[in-house]
Amino acid sequence: MNGLLIDYNWCSGCHSCEIACKNEHDIPLGKWGIKVTEDGPWKLPNGEWHWTNVPIPTEICDLCSKRVSEGKEPSCVQHCQAKCMQFGPLEDLVKKAEKIGKKAVIFMP
Amino acid sequence: MSKPWKREENGETIVRSCAWSPPGCHPVGCGVQLHIKDGELVQIEGDPEHPVTRGALCPRCLAMKDVIYHKDRIKYPMKRAFEDRGKDKWERITLDEAFDILEEKTRYFTDTYGPESIVVFCGTGREATVYHNELTFMGFGSPNACYAQSGWSCYAPRVSSMAYLMGGGYPEIDYAARYPDRYEHPGWEAPKYIMLWGKDPLKSNADGLWGHAIVDLMKDYGTKLITVDPRVTWIGTKAEYNLQLRPGTDAAMALGILNVIINEDLYDHDAVEKWTYGFDELKERVQEYPTDKVAEITWVDEDLIIGAARAFATSKHSAIGWGLSVDQNPNGIQVGHALLSIMAITDNIDVPGGCTLGLPIDDDTNVDMIRRALEAETIDEATFSKRIGAEEYPFVCQLMSTNHPDSVLDTLETQEPYRLRMGVFQSSNVVGGAISAAQERWLEAMKTSFEFVAATELFQNPTTMALADLIFPLKTWVEHDTLVESHYGFNVAFNGACNKAIDVVEGVDDLEFMMKIGERMFPEYWKQFDGVDDYLAKVRLPSGYTWESFREEGIVQPEEIYRKAEKGLMRFDGEPGYMSQSGRIELWSHAYSQFGDDPLPYFIEPPRSPVSTPELFKKYPFVLTTGGRRYTSFHSEHRQIERLREIDAQPIVEINPNAAKRLGIENGDWVWIENEFGRVKQVAELTEGIDERVVHAHHGWWFPEQDGEEPNLFGFRQSNINVIMPHKEIGKLGFGDTFKCEICNIYKVTD
């Protein structure tokens, strides 16, 4: 089974994944295959800044099965400007997430 | 590149290209693959083989289809009767007819009033900027090329300072952009620190630096960050040092950092000895900027300033990424000078992991452009000397070869020293866009002065609706062949081929426009070129390439050579050193002194600030900074692109929650931003990322969905922050404005 790994420490909130997904699946205005949520900036109790963006796939996400069958990366993964998204089998992603160590999430849409 | 620039696959033609403009963007040249079916663009994707962008694209190029096939796009040439200006009453004409009218008018104004009565405007960060002077001098024969930003405050101040201080060669963060194997390249090092100074490159990709490379460097190569910015940007939240300075105090901050580096003996003695001029004088000057005083001026903790200075100076190599805030400041020439001094005395220029350096100013420049025009006799010396403001602001006008933008507004208002009668707008929304100050004054003055106006545009906007008598549809970058050079040629990471893939409108691209009017006005010169491809090969492409051989290669990365000054590559005579008057990087500037400014960097307060105008500050008790970028627009463009607009729907002003609470303002409220020059309204966004005493207003707002006709003109007066930016608050030598350092009051919209 495949999923999407987001190294969300590095998600810049650039919205490329959103439009890339819309292009691939022809999704109309007001609806999304993946949507970036944003929280921040605010100061943590230790004085450091918090500003976290996480792209969340919706039910429309089919993990780009057509693209993947053509040997391409999912559209959001390829176009991500921060290169913080990865696609692959869950067991690989779990290993990668462990390596990242913190602020990682795996979606199985 | 493993595949040809054009190929057939599954019934589609796939065209590989490097994206640029129109619509506006810096020359980033992001790699794309355009899927064409039956002559139509059906899909746009990033190109995974592009060495810099490696498959990524920003939302604006991802939404290119929406731009190209937008219902409101100008699709054919149109004219409008003079008395119908301001009304949506256009008549379709052919392209030939449009050029006939343009030629006839150009001849009429040239013959009757002299070519100087014609002024050619160009917008920011777009292909047209490269051809702006050439179009003006060699297409219209006019001396008056105008970039209407107050104080010419975009990129030119930085480029000009570098020219005067070291003979050219623009410094940019070393992100391995010249290597086909990028970060893997032997000998390349990642910067230890990057100091982002008034710059949010992830959003702006300013000057062609691909901004998300900063994420690569931090994520995978251990680069640490120092940000100097009134706002905490997203990347700034990852910084080790955040110097959230009071807007407009950048020169004090840079001098304070120099104070630490010099007094604590953290500079590189060898670099100072060999490659700089005037160190002792600089050393004396920085004594006037002890860190406690700088902390008081800038509102930044003294410890942070000292910490950042030490970290930067003791971590070889490190880079400074300097942004628009250096330019949009009447004190900006000094900011640039101080930043160059930091780079130079810490030996971070032209080294791996420091700042790369472009080659010295060569025959690609504006200066050379006017030489070509004089040789071709499309303009003569006497006419060239008539450009508005050139005598008063030689520091600006000699290198740029343009007129002075603020003087142009004065001339439009007074008709002195002569009347400007014909305006040509090369995709520049001067009335309701992002660059002009005092927009209402520009509008009124241009309405009064111009007897004829022609424009090239993708969409109607406040400027075309108010003024244009003739409109040429512009082709986007998907619809024409061209070359994209990062940094407009001043520090080229790569030359990229931008390939035409489709035909959509009956119009022109920026190059065709120049060549077509040129062929009519000055056939003797222009007949040597057999179309755009031939022009590109003869004038623009790296030497040895034809357009066909260039596009086959797709991307040409020049060799990265570090320490060029040692190798005699920064001077045309092949001697070691730089092409400044002393042959070194001038910390004490001969040129500044000759132009009548202080030869050393210094700080002056912004014209209006809590310190310089304390009484006025009681009435307008916030420092106002403007112009932060969003991913979904290029300054004032993309406002009609629904899929982008749904992400950023309204103009936003950022306010600290504590300040907002005092004022009874809640997140999402419409608020007035008011100063001596008027008021505009924007939507409040409460954020801790900005000081309680500072607000940040977004720029370039107009509303394509509103009534375009006079008097509304797409509602630019409601929210465009430049409506309340003052005219001619420029620096001593003519560069700079106060777009990033004004004052204002904020209150809730109640009516």
Ligand code: SF4
């Ligand atoms: S994997 Fe494909 S469908 Fe899923 S969010 Fe990404 S682009 Fe959309």
Ligand code: SF4
């Ligand atoms: S494309 Fe990547 S960096 Fe941009 S918002 Fe999506 S996940 Fe974040």
Ligand code: SF4
């Ligand atoms: S930065 Fe410019 S060229 Fe690159 S994807 Fe965005 S709009 Fe296109």
